[in-house]
Amino acid sequence: MNFDISMEEVNVTYRKSEALKDIDLILPAAKIYGLIGRNGAGKSTLLSVLASFRRPTSGNITIGGADPYENEILMSHISFSYEKDYSEETRSIRAMMKSTKKFRPYFDTTYAEELVERFGLPAKKPMKKLSKGMQSIATVIIGLASRAPITIFDESYSGMDAPAREIFYEEILKDFERHPRTFILSTHLVSEMDHLFEEVIFLHEGKVILRDSTDHAIERGVFVTGRKENVHQWMEGKHAGEEKRYGPTVTTFALHTPSQEDKKHAAQLGLELSSASLQDLFIHMTKEGPSHEQ
Amino acid sequence: MNNKGNVAKEISSMHFQWAGWLLGILLMIYAIFKWGILPIYLGGETFFHFAYEPARIFSLVIGIISGGTMFSPFVRLGTTRKSTYAGNIIAAFTITACLAITISIISAAESFLLGSGGFPEPWALAILTLFVHIFINYMAGWMITAGYLRFGGIGMTVFILTALAITIFSDGLLNIDADTSPSFLPDTLAYRGIIAIFAGSVLLAVLIWIGRRTTAHMPIKIK
Structure with missing residues (x-):
């Protein structure tokens, strides 16, 4: 299956405000992309339409030439992790892993267990009783272990402390080497994560203002x-x-x-x-x- | 991957836990007040009559909870809205059928073992009536929270009023006590039952259709 992403003149409007304006992007598969933008730049909206969480107001999105929206096969191949509110989640990370495995065709339980151990996460504690940082770790563990061909992290790691973030960055690179796939990492922690990105996309006020390889982008200034x-x-x-x-x-x-x-x-x-x-x-x-x- | 089936299994496992609690508590209350040390009138001849109303209210409540919490999480896991909704309907069908059957079995056992009371006649229609009635309540509850998630506060108000009208109408229509059945239905008990179940099923189909239209393009919130 081909997982090249293409966006053509994608617009998203919330009532009167334009969250995304004429987005044109082609993202070949199996690369690590950094989606960089300030707060409110439209990063989460862009990722939401890509993950079929919402429909764009206008424009086309295709993955491998097919529209992913309400597409049974494509949707299960896109994992979108973001900072979730687990204040009412009574299940443990282990129970959540078991549930996720039913819906994610490539979910690797052994790898997930390895990550639980590496991050030192209490596997049996209800999610709502974990600290904010621990909850973020649980989110990224499930995101990584899902091994979805398109894996998106939308600042889901921002609640983690610096050592945990470092482990996360290492795991991204290690797992990308073992299982090459498309990673899209949205962040504003640019200096900390720039070594991960093969290509960068700068989003500003709903528009793509830069899309280039990281090496070329740096030469622009x-x-x-x-x-x-x-x-x-x-x-x-x-x-x-x-x-x-x-x-x-x-x-x-x-x-x-x-x-x-x-x-x-x-x-x-x-x-x-x-x-x-x-x-x-x-x-x-x-x-x-x-x-x-x- | 059978996503519909997986969604239905996940939701049903929750529903069965809640229904287990409901039936356990109902049986305990029934045993204490009907057969135990404090024999008082519990509003019906048998366990079937006693459990009818609580089952109806229970299905409305779990419908409300399920509509709010058991749609978006599955779409977030990569299931389409269509499959998620189908899974929800399968789970709703399963729990309402199981509730109606379990209540009927307990009631039949009560009648067979203790010889107390009797089962509403004709019994097949009574079970079917209970099933359709609690399914309608479940879907009415489901619709309220799904309406809120899709359209916000105003949507929820409209959906609450619609759900209220539907449940009041279905309460009048689907009544196992023939004396209080609507007067426009024919006189024979079996005919009344069949027509009421048919009308209830049409109502149910309308509710399922509204649910699908409401969730067909529901945006999934991420914060």
Whole structure:
């Protein structure tokens, strides 16, 4: 079965507000994607329509050429994990695993048990009695062990503490190697997770403003440091970010991929060009003000 | 993967636990007040008469709970709305049939072993009436919470009023006591029963159709 995802002019409107605007995306299968956006950018809505939790207001979504909405086979192959409220859940993680196995064709109980042990989760305790962090761990264990060909995590790990998140990141990479499949990880913890992503999608105010391989995306931004007038001269015609002063020198972020000529010019002006991180790029592209659509 | 069957099994396992409690408590109360140290009138000749009303109220309550909690979780697990709804209906059919049959068996055993009271006649119609009646109540309850999840507060108000009208109508229609059956039904008891069950089944079909229309494109909330 083919699990390539295609979205064409997908729009979602809630009453009068547009949550998604003309989303066009093609996501080939078996890659780890990072879906990055600020709060309210539309990440959860995008993932909801992909998982058939809701229908888009307009536009088409296909997976392997077929519409996943109300498609018995495709829906069972998409696992969507998010931060759930377990305050009324009396079952234990083990009981939930047993129940999930009935609906997820590739659910691996042995792997789930391994994860329960690795994360140190009490397997018999009712979910509602677990801490918030422990509940998040239970969510990701079920999501990982489902081994769905399209596995989506929508910030379901944000309640976990740093060591637990680290184990989660390791498990994603290990399990991806053993069972290659499409992972979509939605987050705003960019600096912590950027090493996981093969490709990134920046979503801002309901629009895709960037979709690229992580390596290429990072090359889209650069920090320029030097004397103020020289920095300003080099920056002419380029998208500039916030300027930071350190005595006579300044550092500015440029939303620009420097060419050989740019690099030469910078050297002539005594400027230092240093590479930006994915987080820097994300911050500068999604700052208040005009959108920096690429 | 038989998702309809899996949904039905998951829901039924919950329903059976709750129904076990209901029947246990009813039997205990019946034993104490009918045969025990405090013989008082319990509103009927047999266990069948005694359990009829509680079974009806119970099915309304578990319908309300099931409509609110046993739809979205299965769609979240990758089951289509259509299969989830079918699974819900199978589970509703199973629990209402089991309740009607169990109540009837207890009542028959009471009559056979203790010789007390008697079974409503004709007995097959009485069992069928109980089944259709509690199924209608279950679906009315189910519709209320499904309406709330689909359309919000206003939807719930409309669905509560609709459910109320349906249950009042079905209470009048499906009455095992012939003396209080609606006057527009024919005089013969069997005819009355058959017509009432037929009308009740049509009502049930309408409720099942409303449930399907309500959930056919229900968005699944994620927070």
